[in-house]
Amino acid sequence: MKKVFTRPRSLKDIPTHYCPGCTHGIVHRLVAEVIDELEIFDRTIGVAPVGCSVFAYNYFDCDMFQASHGRAPAVATGIKRVLPDRVVFTYQGDGDLAAIGTGEIVHAAARGEKFTVIFINNAIYAMTGGQMAPTTLLGQKTTTTPYGRDKEVNGYPVKVAEMLSVLDGTAYVARVSVHDPAHVVKAKKAIKRAFEVQLANLGFSIVEVLSACPTNWGLPPAEALKWLAENMIPYYPLGEYKKPAEVG
């Protein structure tokens, strides 16, 4: 019988620590499938962040680094400058990339560093207990905004894809979502393009992935996906913000 569906080579065959309904698992799988399809597994080096995906280094079966909080783009810069013929990616959450690590991500993008960033935006700090993230929506309740995020107190959510797309060093910037199968397919296409941009040496590439956190949003998994579609997508519009002519 023909095998039509299997675990990607680039993912280890072990259970993850992610909560039920968390979409990190989907995004891990998409990245792994892309690495497999582009046949770059043996020369890919990943950088895991601090946050829920800190153990990504256990799940991806390629060589991995664990970086300090927010500094994955600096670590990836060091790796790629030493090994320019390898494929390097970082996998970072919104606290890691859009709060403590804003300096590193902005300047890696501005320098046009030739690595790929997978940026998980779930609008919350999940690992530390559901605190407000830089991407938490106005009015959204978290453990540190119990009355809802108030713009007078906490200001506005950070739109990373829009912000980085105006920098000349970025070659590919997209925002995708994984709340239903059709969007998962689109997300994979964007992730693949981001890696292709790196392989073609065109510059910095980033895919922002809107992601669900049922545990810290206090919603059942199916409702969390619905909440994402109805609340996050209007504020964080999906699409390719920047795309070089060289990739379809």
Add this chain to the structure above:
Amino acid sequence: MAKILMKGNEAIGEGAVRAGCRYFFGYPITPQSELPHYLAKRLPEVGGVYLQSESETGAINMVYGAAGAGARVMTSSSGPGISLMQEGISYLAGAELPCVIVNMIRGGPGLGNIAPAQSDYFQATKGGGHGDYRVIVLAPASVQEIIDLMRVAFDLADRYRNPVMVAGDGILGQMMEPVELGEEEEIQIPPRPWAATGRMGGEKKLINSLYIVPEELEQHNLKLARKYALITEREQRWEEYRLGGAKLVLVAFGTAARICKAVVDRCREEGLAVGLIRPITLWPFPQKAFEPVIEEAERFLVVEMNLGQMVEDVRLTVNGRRPVHFYGRCGGMLPVAADVVREVKKLYGGEGQ
């Protein structure tokens, strides 16, 4: 080979290149600027990479990436910038990555000033960042010694898979002295089977300092402790200056030690039995230097460009067997030889503390 004139900061750069270092990541700060200026020109000549980072936190994490990818790599800064790097240095120590970090120490605390100081001794030798770790610290006292120690620094970093700090000050960085560079050697960088360079058909490699299970982190801590014990046993370095029969032994490092040599000469001319121990490794502290002199020495005088930091290590070493005194200038001021001579004369032949 003829001697040439070089600034200390430039000598660090040339010494690093000659030691096989091809990667530098750093952020501008006074008083080490001549070093990045030198390497920005020199590294591209030898096929290396000079990259100016967005901050010192960026720089030290680029070092983490480059070191984990198998490179001989360095960064450089001064006081406030080194403070910003401490989280990264802790990660480098935890992940056992070799690298060289230069600190041309300036006056502190806070923004302090840009004048030469030795007030980062505690930070350099007692950890600096979080967690139970050690950094090997080398303290050159001349431009020639910088050239010689840069090779030692990279070799020690590789041998023990540990960060090495080269600690100088603004005077050492900016003064010019004649140096003998010697023949440029072909450097063989030791193989790094642990480096994460892409699997390329091999086993998966991981650069990491996270051990979530306490039993595992304890084992990792104990492994590091065994390494630090080995370094302490094997790598103590110091210079002895006119120690024969010394009744009063000066202890000083770096620029302060140069001043103390003049003090020793003047005292000896006047018939006072004064000598100098100059620690070259600040960590491991050269405790072995003290045992041969402690019988004859009546007392020790530690001279530093701070409020008294290394003096604590001298007291731990002497362990109450002899009085240990301190003389220091701070805030970027230098000890003046005549003042140190006066201090020596006050103590020489006296009794007790």
